[in-house]
Amino acid sequence: MTPAPATWIIRFCYRLDASPGYHRAKRRAYDLLENPDSRLRPYFDVAMCALILATVALIIHEVRNPPTRFTLAFEDTVMHIFIAEYLARMWIWNDSHRIILDAWERAEFLGLRFRLLPALRSVLLHKWQYASSPLAIIDLLAILPSYRPLRVLRFFLLFRVFKLFRYTRSINEFARVLAEKRFELYTLAIFIGFVVFASATAIYIFEAHVETSHINTMFDAVYWSVITIFTVGYGDITPKTPEGKAVAMVLVVAGVAIISFSTSIVVNAFGEKMQLMRDRRLFAETEKLHDCLIVCGYGRVGEVVVDRLIAQERAFVIIDRHPKNVARARGLGLLAICDDAVRAELLERVGINRNASVVLCITGDDVTNLYITLTARQMNPHIRIVARANRSETAKKLRLAGADQVVMPYEVVGLMAAEYIHQPVATNALSGILSGERGMAMDVINAVPRSLLDGARLTELGLSSRRLTLFGVLEAAGSELRPALTVFDVGGRRFYFNPPGSFTLHAGDRLVVLGREMAIAHFREQVQASALHGRAA
């Protein structure tokens, strides 16, 4: 039998777990405080930074001026905000009720007696994990000194400045780079510690008993060593005996060596990590893109595609393994990553499962294209993949690997060449229309339900006065056959080529029209508007 307090707690945990409001609130707090993708977080960060700077300014002001009622109230408010933030961060750190429930369910499942105390201990342990993380400690230290009885801790208020770190990405990166050189920095610190200790001991032994010397305690000796080894050398304490001077000389030489060594460690760390940091920045930027395209391969074809993507103002990221191509793309201010797109984690990082809608596999190498296609398809079964095949045999393989569309540059040219030798003008015109030259385009207009197209006969539309040529109509799925001269099958639906004037449109039909882009856009607008306002428009 489970004791009564435990049943209450478990019941309460279940209620929390089932409550959508609780989850929503937690989610919102997460968005505000931690979620790197959230839109709200940058505002929150800036506001917190401003608060911190304001309180620090206040502290500086209070050093020489007595606090007024206003400043005290302000400080109290800020403190409460900090406390709320600290608790909120602790709250969203993990799901405590889940820990209890997991323990309870495990006990139920195994037929064991549920014991509340170990579960609670695990809850506290997890929260302690948060409380002992460096950033949480800084947060706490920033709050503590605000309590009036702890005025001694005023000095810790400076930790509020450290708190700024929390809100700035670049400083975190800086710290991470240095952290990777931990080994070298530790070695250096141990070396400095050893030299300081040795020299301090030596100078203390040599000079502590000398009348004229300023070194009276071991602390003086350590102070002098540190001031000397870092080449500051105030000169308030100077060695008086020849032995002391010898120690000073060794110390100065060691100091120069240490400074140059530490400089080179830091510079090296950044030199090594520069590319990585830049890439990280790139990935951070790709996270902001919505509905973006992943362009694998920035060769000749990629260049043409990208040019037109820019014209359409689409968001995209380029991946190419050749540094030259990447440099060219970056020169144009494009988002480009120099890496092999066949790597699954790279595709993951540029958002194949997040914000990308299309993958273009258009490198010059069929094998690479096939591999990228397969990888991308496995990672996301719904994403659209357009691939390039240089050999016609590859096209079938690409489709098998999961490409939605395959484009064959050489095949296209062969086709065009065959058309061209018989009908040069027509071929030019068609390719011109397809590529949107001189503003001419072929495009689709949907027959929206209840719009002027729904149920209309073609003659009523006055397409020629709208400066549009009707190419054909693609029927709505599942409609019955309508009288027309030429009907084709396009993807299981009927396509009526150049239907007669008596042809009646149904909702869901798609008109394929030819005309100036602006004429098409205008007509489409009218169709949309008429659907909204009834057929009056």
Next chain:
Amino acid sequence: MKPRRIAIFGYNKLGQEVARHLCRTPCELLIVDNDAEALARAGERGFDTVRCDYTDDSELARVGIGRDIDLIFCLLGDEAQNVFLVISVRALAPDMVIVAATDSIGSEQKLRAAGADKVIDPFAIAGARISDLLERPMVMDILEQTVFGQADLEMAEVPVVREGGLVGQRLSEVSVRGACNLVVVGLVRSGADREVRFATEDWHYRLSAGDMLLLVGPAADLERFRAEAAALDASRGR
């Protein structure tokens, strides 16, 4: 009409594709290359082949440039070689139709300056194709399966002849002729800059001899229309 004689210079990936498509059309093909191995491969496919060093004018003449070849494709792998070939051929045969392939933007102008009539940029076309697929997938799908595909929808150009039935008709009248199910896409006016004018811009234009109509439609209808256009128009006497 005697079939056109076409020479393809360079039997590489591109040359293979072009040859593969051209051999379905009524024309005589000749594959020219300097590489015996490539020629052997072309021979296996049943093409006529000639080995020729294109830098030598006499060899070009031996192939038939300036005599019985009407059109050449310059599909050599190297840009400089292509330009050289175009210039050599242009010098030998001023009336030859020269189609060249390129793979960079700058060389298109060079090839044109050298005398190529049409420059095809496979990568630019493929790039445009891909971006069309993204922008207008449905249109591309329809065209893919009708005009470019196996279905018998074709694009054709029909000249307006002096004695034919089309002269004097408005463009809008052409498009509503019931018997043939055709869409008038555009026309090229006689004498003018040979620029394509799209039908939507020019509905009221009256056709005159020497114009060229661009039509899309089923092959049978196009054939019928072509015959009608060429025939003397009986109704004009009325």
